[in-house]
Amino acid sequence: MDVHNVEMVMSAVSPSQYPEDGRPEFALVGRSNVGKSSLTNTLINRKNFARTSGQPGKTQTLNFYSVEDALYFVDVPGYGYAKVSKKKREAFGQMIETYISTRKQLRGVISLVDARHKPSQEDIMMYQWLAYYNIPVLLVATKADKIARGKLNQSESIIKKAVDFDPSNSDFCFFSSVTKSGKEKVWEWIESKM
Numbered sequence: 001m002d003v004h005n006v007e008m009v010m011s012a013v014s015p016s017q018y019p020e021d022g023r024p025e026f027a028l029v030g031r032s033n034v035g036k037s038s039l040t041n042t043l044i045n046r047k048n049f050a051r052t053s054g055q056p057g058k059t060q061t062l063n064f065y066s067v068e069d070a071l072y073f074v075d076v077p078g079y080g081y082a083k084v085s086k087k088k089r090e091a092f093g094q095m096i097e098t099y100i101s102t103r104k105q106l107r108g109v110i111s112l113v114d115a116r117h118k119p120s121q122e123d124i125m126m127y128q129w130l131a132y133y134n135i136p137v138l139l140v141a142t143k144a145d146k147i148a149r150g151k152l153n154q155s156e157s158i159i160k161k162a163v164d165f166d167p168s169n170s171d172f173c174f175f176s177s178v179t180k181s182g183k184e185k186v187w188e189w190i191e192s193k194m
């Protein structure tokens with residue numbers, strides 16, 4: 001999709017605030033710093049639309065971005081910040097759980113992991129949990145430009161093995177916001193689920 005038009009329509013804390021026009025939604029999840037804002041900006045051809053990192057764990061809301069009046073990207077705040085209190089983390093977990101397990105418009109989740117590292121416990125839990133709810137997942141290994149070409153296969157195997165990758169509901173691709181490699185693949189996946 002060639003994107004020209006993006007609008008942040010809502011920062012929602014509860015389901016009553018989610019958009020009601022029924023357009024397909026794609027959620028983006030991943031650890032803070034994994035490259036989620038960079039991926040989002042690459043997908044929508046912007047430099048600085050989605051905020052890059054900045055305030056760790058501060059925004060505990062689901063942010064809905066309307067893309068070309070055709071779909072929504074739903075930015076789920078990065079997990080993995082120890083600084084956020086346990087109470088806040090639980091409330092936040094519940095918000096995501098409610099959204100992901102009940103939202104009819106949700107067509108898939110783009111789950112980001114760092115291509116250079118073995119997925120964290122939280123990455124694994126997130127993936128397993130999406131699989132449990134039978135949600136289509138695109139597992140994206142970010143920062144692929146930091147990996148030598150000859151090591152990509154190895155990185156892919158390590159990631160897939162760690163999460164117990166299930167090809168029946170998941171796809172995998174590498175991505176780099178530096179070289180933009182993977183951008184077309186991500187869009188193809190999104191469009192295949194619309």
Ligand code: GDP
Pocket residue numbers: 030031032033034035036037038039051052053078142143144145146175176177178
């Ligand atoms: P977020 O917290 O998940 O939104 O992560 P950001 O998109 O803000 O990225 C975190 C850091 O990783 C920033 O310093 C980015 O410049 C860097 N980064 C993100 N994507 C890539 C990538 O594909 N390649 C490289 N080399 N660095 C990246």
